Amino acid sequence: MKIIKYQLATEINHGTPEEPDIETVLSGVTMPYTDSNYAIAQAEAWQGEVTVEEVPETAEEIRARRDKLLADTDWTQTLDAPIDAATRESMRTYRQALRDVPQQDGFPADIQWPELPETVKAAPGPVDTAFDVLIGGDADA
Secondary structure (H helix, E strand, O other): OEEEEEEEEEEEEOOOOOOOOEEEEEEEEEEEOOHHHHHHHHHHEEEEEEEEEEOOOOHHHHHHHHHHHHHHOHHHHOOOOOEOHHHHHHHHHHHHHHHOHHHOOOOOOOOOOOOOOOOOEOOOOHHHHHHHHHOOOOOOO
8 A cells, every 4th residue: 555645734824914923833744645635645744755665554544444345245145146157166265265254364465365256147047037027128148
């Protein structure tokens, strides 16, 4: 994960408008790297100094990513999921590999993420075909 770091300068007047006493206060700013955040940092950075650093993900962040990948494939494990048996089994294997991520030897510094299997749609059954025809859909789709 990349982060952006820079110094933000704020001027504070300790005097009066007639006799200003300006102090420049620097504040460290850290934010996640995105193109838009980088543009903001370049515009705000004191003396234009912006650094981008690679920061390793924490175990908590990795688990959150793993949990999102599991949630994204939950639908494949329902009995009525429109996938073939081979896809259902490959998804089970994939999901188990995701659950095993925290047990990997290099966790959390070195993760080998499993590859998402291809999803193959199951052939429609007679009831599915009849329903498609009934609602005016294409029975061959």
